[in-house]
Amino acid sequence: MLRMFSLQANAASGMAVHDDCKLKFLELKAKRTYRFIVFKIEEKQKQVVVEKLGEPSQSYDDFTASLPADECRYAVYDFDFVTAENCQKSRIFFIAWSPDTSRVRSKMIYASSKDRFKRELDGIQVELQATDPTEMGLDVIRSRAN
Template identity: 55%
Template sequence: MSFRFRGGVAGANAISGVDVADHCKEAFLELQRKKAHRYVIFKIDDNKNEVVVDKTGSPSESYEDFISELPENDCRYAVFDFDFVTSDNCQKSKIFFIAWSPESSQIRAKMLYATSKSKLRRDLDGVHYEIQATDPEEMELGALRERVN
């Protein structure tokens, strides 16, 4: 079902966001179950049709490595496998979903990413915490530590 909108054709995805490519869930499961990645960064493809994997980070990469891979002026989704030690001296891991929408990104991109987020989140079963960030300070390592304590 399509309808005309400002001279173009807009389908149901114009309102509900875009589809999620199958390999997104596979990459997430590799992070979650196999610990094959420290992080997975997702983007909406150039045709604005679906969410795809943009980059993955090896298990040895740090949070700083992850942050450096996020674009300064464009939106992204990401999952990060955060390792930490509890007050009882237990090694634990929690998965964070991060919706990166910097203030300097285009309004259309922000809107598209906002309307497409829920579809991706439903496919990523096992995320423990979610962060919506518009500024790097909102996702500093201390913010993750605060959430898990």
């Protein structure tokens, strides 16, 4: 009985990562092809897939508007900013979006798969966990970028 449980526990967090996730992330990181990427866990296929790609011209508001209000998602955002020394810089943020209104099962799946998924994306500089839009407001992003 105990053995059966441990197999199920492993299966629950054993989300595959679609190759497209890594490919699009590399394009964002190396070529700056996208401003952001929203990732979704397809529970039936047990894998993380790309749900939405943001064009380089899109704003942070466009990004936050693309996150569902009551469903979990992972996202990557390429944030451009100017330092106090007037240097143009960018930071790649990984955002684990888990709104309070999302299903408990969904929150658990996203939480248990997060670290493994994040390891697949080499080059993330800042991680944010948000359950509410205010926890990932532009002011929070700016303060964490420096």
